[in-house]
Amino acid sequence: MPAHREPTLADVAEAAGVSLTTVSRVLNNRGYLSRETRDRVAAAVSRLGYRPNQVARALHGKSTRSVGLIVPTVRLPFFGELAEHVEDALANHGYRTFICNSMGKADRERGYLDLLISHRVDGIISGAHNEDIPEYDKVRMPLVTIDRMLSPTIPDVHCDNEEGGRIATTHLLSRGARRPALLTSRSGAHNMREAGYRSVLAEAGIEPVVLTADFHIPDAERPGVIRNRLDAVAPIIDAVFATDDLSAADVLEWAASQGLAVPEEFKVVGFDGTSAMRRAVPGLTTVQQPIARIAHRAVQILLSQIHGSYVGGFEEEHDDQVQVGDLVTPPLGIALVEGRTA
Known part of the structure; x- marks a missing residue:
């Protein structure tokens, strides 16, 4: 040979x-x-x-014991930690994981989706944030999304984003902020963290200030973009709720460059609470997502779809138990982790 x-x-x-x-x-x-x-x-x-040959096995109706995971990029702390937990949970059930980074490009996500389908993976978990991907409508295999509502017929696993936005904004006001701004990736009706922020300000009679900086902006350019956004509104704001911790870290850098004492003169709250960011910015006040539980629930729902029955073996609370066919996935709870920034 x-x-x-x-x-x-x-x-x-x-x-x-x-x-x-x-x-x-x-x-x-x-x-x-x-x-x-x-x-x-x-x-x-x-x-x-x-x-x-796993593809050949699939063509004969056999499982490939593989699952595709599509994320924006594992370089982002949230998706890196999420991918780790998803891969570990799948491995514990005898499945391999193909991790695909869409890098915020719709054409790349479409290409990965086609690749995973053609390689006959047993199911797909999608956490990418590209919009208008009609190819998902043609997927005829088990599919679960993470924090991404594609269709009422596709289970979506997510934390309580709106409540997280309310908690973060309420905390800023309780600490004396009078005009907190929101810094988010994309503003709109789909952004439930923004909805929570707006609802708290509406109750307090405060006009919202919404700033956007897409998380697909190249690393070298991102701090400058955020700095420009903050410079434009600096005279009227005294706090920022950033909907991810990387952005919150950039806000802290900007505040330091302006000579603003945190939290005495300027307050910052982030969102995600990954282990990487807790180590990098240990004093950051943030809303922590239950990332391991999100990953485990997504895997459990997917495997239940694959096997056509409930799949156990997960360290989950009772409200996380799912049955095959479940489409309604109640949001998972979040918690404020208080630091020294708000």
Whole structure:
């Protein structure tokens, strides 16, 4: 066998001195075969480094034991931590994870979606934030989204974003802020953290100040974009609720450059509470998402769809238990982690 060629089933049969049918029966554990025959096939598989063709298995109606995870980029702390928990939860149930970074590009997400479908993964978890991806309407396999409402027929797992926005904004006002601004990736009706912010300010009779900085802005440009947004409204604001912790860190840098004492003169609250950001900015006051629970719930719902029945084995609270076919996924709770910035 040429060194550059992947070994085939025929190569294994030849090396073991048995038929193709016998090799197939050994690999799929079908029918009676002697221990000697099984050992010879196993030895040939090991010696040749044979790996079953998972796509071929799928074409014969067999599971590939693989799942695709689409995220904007694991470089962002939230999605990096989320991917880690998703991959670990799937591995505990015997599944491999293909992690795809869309990088905020709709065409790349479409390409990954097509790739995952063509490779016959058993299911897909999508947490990317691109809009107008009609290809999802054609997906005919188990599909779960994370913090992304694609359709009423697709389960979406998320924390209570609106309540998180209310908690963050209420906290700023309780600490003496008179005109807190919102710094978010994209403003609009879909942004429930913004909805929470606006509702609290409406109750207090305060005019909202909404600033946007898309999280797909290149790293080298992002601090400058945020700085420009804040410079434009600096005279009228005394606090910022940033809907992610990376943006909150940029706000703290801006406040320091302006000579503003935090939290005495300027207050900041973030959102996400990842372990990476807690280490990088330990004093940041933030709304912490239950990232592990979000990941576990998404995996549990997906596996329940794949197997057509409830899948256990998750360390979840009772309200996280799901049954196959569940489309309504109540939002998971969040908590304010108080630091020194608000």
